[in-house]
Amino acid sequence: MMRKSILIIFFICCLQAISQDTDGLKLWYNVPSSDTWENALPIGNGFQAAMVYGNVEKEIFQLNEATVWSGSPNRNDNPNALEALPKVRKLIFEGEYKAAENLANEKRITKRSHGQMFQPVGNLELTFTDHDDFSNYYRELDIEKAIAKTSYMVGGVTYTREAFISFPDRVMVIKLSADKPGKIAFSAALTSQHIKQNITVNGNNELSLWGTTSDHDGVEGKVEFNALARIKTDGGIITNTDNSLNIEKANSVLIFVSIASNFNNYKDISGDENQRAKDFIDKAFDKSFDKMKAEHIAAYQKYFNCVKLDLGSTEAAKLPTGERLKNFNTTEDPSFVTLYYQYGRYLLISSSQPGGQPANLQGIWNGSMKPAWDSKYTININTEMNYWPAEKTNLSEMHEPLLKMILELSETGKETAKVMYGADGWLAHHNTDIWRITGPIDGSFWGIWNGGGGWLSQHLWERYLYTGDKKYLESVYPAIKGAAEFYVDFLVEHPKYKWLVVAPGNSPENAPKEHQGASITAGSTMDNQLVFDVFNATINAAKALGVDKNFIKKLEGLKKRLPPMQIGKHNQLQEWLDDVDSPTDKHRHISHLYGLYPSNQISPYRNPKLFAAAKNTLLQRGDVSTGWSMGWKVNWWAKMQDGNHAYKLIQNQLTPLSTVKGGGGTYNNLFDAHPPFQIDGNFGCTSGITEMLMQSSDGAIHLIPALPDNFKNGMISGLKTKGGFTIEDMVWKNGQLLSVKITSNLGGNLRLRIPNEMQFESGNKLNKASGENPNSFFLVPKIKDPVISGASTIQPLQLKKTFLYDIPTEKGSSYRFVLK
Known part of the structure; x- marks a missing residue:
């Protein structure tokens, strides 16, 4: 027993050491974005956002603010x-x-109105002369720090740009630097596609873009917004034209960008966008870059660092992100799944913050005045x-x-x-x-x-x-x-x-x-x-x-x-009251499987025939679909406890767009392709990977319920469950659960469903569970028996063997379990 415990601890330490190497949590490329929006890299703080192109001669920061929408307060009954x-x-x-x-x-x-559009603010454009002949190009998005970076060499000088949108300070900060003094020279301008706009150069080395959003679908655009870009230099000279600022011979440059609108809430747009934008930039302007960067990282990591995931790594991880995406279906690259998983969490943190607007169809990033489905x-x-x-x-x-x-x-x-x-x-x-x-x-x-x-x-x-x-x-x-x-x-x-x-x-x-x-x-x-x-x-x-x-x-x-739910003549879960489903229907929406996920009405343990019918429906609909639909299917196959099929859907998702005929995929910047871009696929896949590793929807906490062959070894820490439990340091090897620590934040019964027998770290046995879970947060719905078509031959599926335990817990206490 002692030798087994030592081996388990050694394996955990090795995994934790690997997981702490966060170089893998970067999207990186050795070519600029050019003019392709889906190659640019997203940054945001839930209120303000930008797409960073990383172009050398003409850098573009495409700007969004969460309340810049067409129209104005209206009803459409x-x-x-x-x-x-x-x-x-x-x-x-x-x-x-x-x-x-x-x-x-x-x-x-x-x-009346069929809905309004989420619209871009405009662009901050930085133009660099004589930078066409460059080398050693590199750009990245560090999702562990929420910072975008671009570097390259021209004429023996290495130029570096860093950009982030500060969580505590509500402004974007861009630092331009060079490894030789007096080499920073460029012009800065704000541009916009809005018809009602006014671009000016203010005093204090500041650009201003004021605008009003579009009229749309019979509703007058009344959202007024103001974007300010203020420049601070170390050395050098700043001059201006009517609509731009020119910088010469600077050692380094800081650009602060704030954006605000007159939007207060859905029925009140009486705010002062100009004063708000000024207040944000005034508050931040006198701070040092290093201080703002440190505070930004700390505020971001308060959320991001809560979950750690390690699925191992291979030589494939050394390639640029775009090449990893192209190779993913033919190369063993488990850390690419880790990157994509954490990228989903990065996007949610960056597009949805307390006090702000929810993430829309594109999160908070949109470059089109008339986006698909109005975003x-x-x-x-x-x-x-x-x-x-x-x-x-x-x-x-x-x-x-x-x-x-x-x-x-x-x-x-x-x-x-x-x-x-x-x-x-x-x-x-x-x-x-x-x-x-x-x-x-x-x-x-x-x-x-x-x-x-x-x-x-x-x-x-x-x-x-x-x-x-x-x-x-x-x-x-x-x-x-x-x-x-x-x-x-x-x-x-x-x-x-x-x-x-x-x-x-x-x-x-x-x-x-x-x-x-x-x-x-x-x-x-x-x-x-x-x-x-x-x-x-x-x-x-x-x-x-x-x-x-x-x-x-x-x-x-x-x-x-x-x-009641009904099982039809094709052994499928019926989509309609009448048995009119077609087994050749490949529609992207499989809405009647809502009962399987995100709901928990369909269970392999409580209603196995419905569970089998749901699987038949999934098989009949097929895997190929649009991006968000594939994201949903990852969750469904995880609920089916079929990790290999769920992984197949992840492979379909992580495929360059147009590779799979008739299906979606992923853009070069890892945005989900419906197509076009919809962010729900990113979030759906992050959810699905979580469901493969942990579920808490069927009366128990089910650990590694859908582990694919590609995830034989791994570690995850920080997941939350219903009932207020936190899964910490969960480690598995060769598909077997080795160790897990669970913290009870609310107290109450902890019911565990696991693939192999375990015991307390102390060696004490776990009690087998029986009857319903007494924990009220794990109530399972009692549904009617399904109506089954006379032509149906449905049979329950053969499930993997699991072990079910009950552990009484106290609020604030932690419990560690190890392989028996």
Whole structure:
């Protein structure tokens, strides 16, 4: 026993020594970005952002600020919707789906704004003369420090640029230096694509870009913004033109960039953008670069360093990032997965900070005045996926901007519920924006879905399951309850099946051929699963707070009348009430697997036939898909406990765009390619890798549930679980769990599911678990038995053997377990 313990400790120490070598946590390249935005490198602090091109002769910092959106406060409810609701329902129940969709397009889809656009501020452009003949070029993004760096040599002089957007100081700082004195010479200018703009050179060596955002879709653009760039030199001379600053013979140069808008909140744009921008830059300008850099790194690493991951390394890690991406499918490069995993955490920290806006479809980075899908919040999957890594990868604070937006939507969505559905509570459809619109947009095929509020409300509940914060739960309970109140009023009895169903609804963005090409339906599987989760979360939240006993009773009764999940003739989980799924359907949305993940209604241990049907659905849909869809599939295959298949999806994801016909992939800067760029795929894949290593959604904490052959050895530390546990120093070798330390932040029963037998570090035995987990944070949903088609031959899957233990814990105590 002593010899085994010594070997385990030695192996852990070796892994920790490797994991502390953070040179691998860099994206680096030996060529500039040129004019390609997807080659540039993203930096940000949740409020302000930039894409750093790293070009030599003309460097570009493309600038964003999270509140610079087109339009102004507005609503987009359709007042004709309520009158048409019974007619739309009648057509659906009669099987006249196309007629129902046409009527919904006419009477229910908004006639006002279809949502506003997240827009760029402009560019800071630095032009260097006589720098065309350069050598020794190198650029990087150090995601351990959140700093971008470019270096090169011209005429025997090595030039270096460093850039970061300070977390504590709310400004971008750029340092230009050379290894010989008096060699820095360039011109600086601000540019913008906005029609309403004014670029000036102020006193104090400062450039100013003031602008107003665009009118869009009938809504006047009223967001006013100001970007300031102020320069400080060591030596040299500064002169100016009408719209630029020229620097000559400087030893080094600091450029400070601040951006602010008049946006206060979704209904108030009375702020002073000029004073705000001035205050940010004034506060930072007199600080030294070294001090700002140290404070920035410390503030960033407070979040980033919470999770450490080591999957090993090979010679492949020595290549530039772009080459690693090209080679990943044919080369053993486990540390590239580590880099991509931590890059997802970097992007979330950099695009979503407390007090700011949530990460949108592109996070906080956008260079287009008219971005794809307006770079809005698509809430039928994409926005939710952005935040899947938040709690479990120890970034709970990054969740806060989304939670705040949900509370705001719970206010704006009340009027939509009343005007369009005649219902209490609140809802949102499949898209929203900074103005928190909740009406249906784009067209009935996409916009008729009304589950956005229901799905988002689960994030409010999830935060409580991880933190156990009762005061927080009290503050968000009205919004959780409001989502349930909407469904209480909106559900209608299906005339054929007698179940309570959502009508109209759909299975997002998909349609069976039998519905005449229309997506509109009643009681889609995803809608049923969402209503079930909304009712369940409300019931459990009310019980935790000791409130609303009568409402709990009402929801319990309604929950019994919801449709069960169904297994169809192709042994698949049905997507619709009727068995009309096609095994040749390869649609990117597989929304009915919401019940598998992110929900936990489908379990291999509690309902094995549903679990098997979910796997058949995944196999029938196939692997090739758009970027974000592949990210979701990594999570699903992790839930299937199939690590090799999950890894195959990671390989598909980490493939240069256009390599896989008909699929997405990854751009050179490791941004997810839908295509075009959508950040949800990055976040989805980071979540999926976490699910491969740890799950806490099925009544227990399941360690290394889906370990692929490529991850035979490794270590991870810092993951959070439901119930307030922290997984520390989890080490495995040859697929076997060697050691793990678990800290209990809330106390209560710790139920562990692991692949091999373990014991306390002291040698004491662990108690085998039995019955339901008594820990209230691990309640599992009790669902109806599925309805199984007479043509189905579904059989449960053979699962890997696991060991289940119960360990009583005390708040604040840690427990270490080792191989038995």
